Amino acid sequence: MEKIIAIDVDGTLLNDDKKITQRTKDSLIKLREAGHKLVIASGRDYSGTEFIAKELDFDTYGGFLSNFNGGRITDYHTGEIIANHTLSLDFIKEFLDFIRDLYIDIMIYNEGKIFTNSMDTYWLHETASMNNMEIVLRENLIDDIDFEPNNILLSQDPSRIDPPSQKIYEKFGDVSTQVKSTPWYYEIMPKGINKGKSLMEIADYYKTDPANTIAFGDEMNDYSMIEAAGIGVAMGNAVEGIKEIADYVTLSNNEDGIASYIEKFIL
Structure with missing residues (x-):
């Protein structure tokens, strides 16, 4: 069979x-x-x-x-x-605004590149290396994002990632799929x-x-x-x-x- x-x-x-x-x-x-x-x-x-x-x-x-x-x-x-399956731009803008003051870093894949708002993003360079991807720095990414990605990849030191992740889940858990894929990655996908x-x-x-x-x-x-x-x-x-x-x-x-x-x- x-x-x-x-x-x-x-x-x-x-x-x-x-x-x-x-x-x-x-x-x-x-x-x-x-x-x-x-x-x-x-x-x-x-x-x-x-x-x-x-x-x-x-x-x-x-x-x-x-x-x-x-x-x-x-x-x-x-x-x-x-x-x-992509996240809507309205969701993305609300989401990124919400996490603006949370202690967690942003990576977003688009057109074979990784977009981030800081070159100090946790695990950024390792992520780019294993995906064979170019890093695109947009310091105003939170305010200026203009595309609808398939997911949002968040990262932080494993000892610090759980508190912001919990706040994100409480706010957006009903309207998105969320998963901790490694000790340092927290990922957001469209609901379901x-x-x-x-x-x-x-x-x-x-x-x-x-x-x-x-x-x-x-x-x-x-x-x-x-x-x-x-x-x-x-x-x-x-x-x-x-x-x-x-x-x-x-x-x-x-x-x-x-x-x-x-x-x-x-x-």
């Missing part, structure tokens, strides 16, 4: 050296050769996953890239965007948009029964995907909240956890 396999990137597909091991790469190629479909599901911008798709031979086998935690889905072969919905949109596109989907993840932005998939697989290094809802816990991202599951249960 043909399956759709959705795989998170950081902490899941990539090991701690930010590499895809040869064993994992080989297992994912054999997976496609056997007729299964592969989806890269990430909070990253498209440019932060395109080079990974090339490494996994998407040029030969095709597949989908789900970016911005489900905000946009792209058919790699054709470049067609099959789903594009997440990796789980994205996986179901792709299953619908392929006319595949959701029961024939498998998802791999490690952080709380993977929660909806692990929960929605026919089989949700937590990495051995996953946070406890993901392990608790997973159908199976595999080895860690440093131990070829993806390959171990694929070899044992699919191939």
Whole structure:
């Protein structure tokens, strides 16, 4: 039975050296050769996953890239965007005005670039590097934003991120989807948009029964995907909240956890 396999990137597909091991790469190629479909599901911008798709031979086998935690889905072969969920400009302006005095930093992806209002934004340069993106400084970004992004990425030192995040959730939790995707990232998406919905949109596109989907993840932005998939697989290094809802816990991202599951249960 043909399956759709959705795989998170950081902490899941990539090991701690930010590499895809040869064993994992080989297992994912054999997976496609056997007729299964592969989806890269990430909070990253498209440019932060395109080079990974090339490494996994998407040029030969095709597949989908789900970016911005489900905000946009792209058919790699054709470049067609099959789903594009954005935050309205009215929401963006109200949101950015609200967080103006909160101790939390702003990064917004647009047209393959990262927009920010300060070059001292926490984790800015690391984010730009891993996404292969140019940084655009707009000191008046809060007042002058003129585009509708798929998400807003907020960042702060892990020891300081929870108080402002809580205030943001109390204010906008009913009208947006919010998730702490790493200890230093807090992400805002359109209401109802997440990796789980994205996986179901792709299953619908392929006319595949959701029961024939498998998802791999490690952080709380993977929660909806692990929960929605026919089989949700937590990495051995996953946070406890993901392990608790997973159908199976595999080895860690440093131990070829993806390959171990694929070899044992699919191939």
